[in-house]
Amino acid sequence: MNLTEAIKRPTLHEELVDRLRNLVVEDALKPGEKVPEKELCESFGVSRTPLREALKVLASEGFVVLQANRGARVATVTRQELENTFPVIARLEQLAGELACDHMDAAAVAKVEARHQEMVQAYQARDRQAYFQANQEIHQALIRGANNDILEGHHKLLAARVRRARFMVNLSDERWAEAIDEHERMMQKLRARDADGLGQLMKLHMMNKFAAHIKAIDDRSDNLGEG
Amino acid sequence: MNLTEAIKRPTLHEELVDRLRNLVVEDALKPGEKVPEKELCESFGVSRTPLREALKVLASEGFVVLQANRGARVATVTRQELENTFPVIARLEQLAGELACDHMDAAAVAKVEARHQEMVQAYQARDRQAYFQANQEIHQALIRGANNDILEGHHKLLAARVRRARFMVNLSDERWAEAIDEHERMMQKLRARDADGLGQLMKLHMMNKFAAHIKAIDDRSDNLGEG
DNA sequence: TGACTGAATTATGAATTCATAATTACGTTT
DNA sequence: AAACGTAATTATGAATTCATAATTCAGTCA
16 A cells, blocks of 8 residues: 555646636526627736646637637537537447456446435425436446546546537436436446446437437427528 | 638647647656756747646646656557547547538538548558558548537647557558448438437447557567566 | 717736745765 | 765746737827
């Protein structure tokens, strides 16, 4: 055992990147808006240099777009981008499911079981907030259980990139019931340590989730007469 | 048709990020070395501000690691990281293969065919340089053919991250012959527009490539007595 | 009144400066 | 001579400054 663990104090730079990314993901900065450098500097109490460094990083992650001599704007997530991102996330989740079956220990599986029960209860109570929370924790636990930093990192970025889309659409009752059922089957595969099975289900679950998402967006567009 | 296409002059920032990343990928800056801020500033003719911005981006991409108050070092690609990265790339290639079958037009397929022939000829001439070149172009064309920017971007990053590993190991004659055979079968699937088939083969091809890679590394370690 | 011109203002990109942390060099002590 | 402690030097992170590009706004002319 190593007693001299490296001290992990987050640097100003990382801190700024995280805070800024959250502003975008949590929708405090709206898509298309220009990023108010000055105000952010004041509210964070830093000068422009570290803030701009953070913006460059966020740009490389796709959360903002830089326009030469015109600063940064919050990236808009287009329909096309959603459709491109979804399958990639689905494949990463598939891989994660396979690896998680092999790598998670009993304690980790038990934790997922617990979250799963919480999620089912949230569903029965029709508590969307609690449902989303438990749902996200389950997926995170499975990704984490895959024990693959690269996979986790890329998944995290992609998931954050489309998370904002969640604010846009409501989960239909029908889809909600389906999702619960899919999760139930996923748990069965996990208990049985059926790696390929869990992977397949997770991929399918994601693609279904995304299809419902896209459908909800389309329906709303129709209502607004946007073709 | 739009005659007023936006002028795409690469900004100093992007230019720097690309140049620096190339220094790492092409092994001009060796893993573990500290990044010589001063010299790079002089050789690029820029001040520290934009260079450091670029370093932050490279850090988020994983090519360098930042140590608080101790600057940047070129990231070392560990065995563990290779083993984590390979399966992720393989899944992305699988998805790319499936999408490419659906999206590539006849001209694009013809181009891949041509590169494939060049690659086979390079193999027959045992011209490793030409082989690697053609091989990479084929994979890039298939990824591009998937017509999915998100997929392409993440694949590009991951591929660049492990590309340096190519410098470390030699392709064995046995594996070389296998690889050619796998590519031949991939072409058949592409011609037949068998999306799932091509995806499966591309995943398999990647995993085989990586297994050979790992084996070569292990063999060399054995020779050096590194256990 | 509305579109155009050009000066004033502001925002942006990049260099420079400054405070501080880390490293090195040196002298002291045992 | 080796190890420790301290001063000098260097490197780093971040603020500030500066030159330039973009935007705004007032004034002019059709």
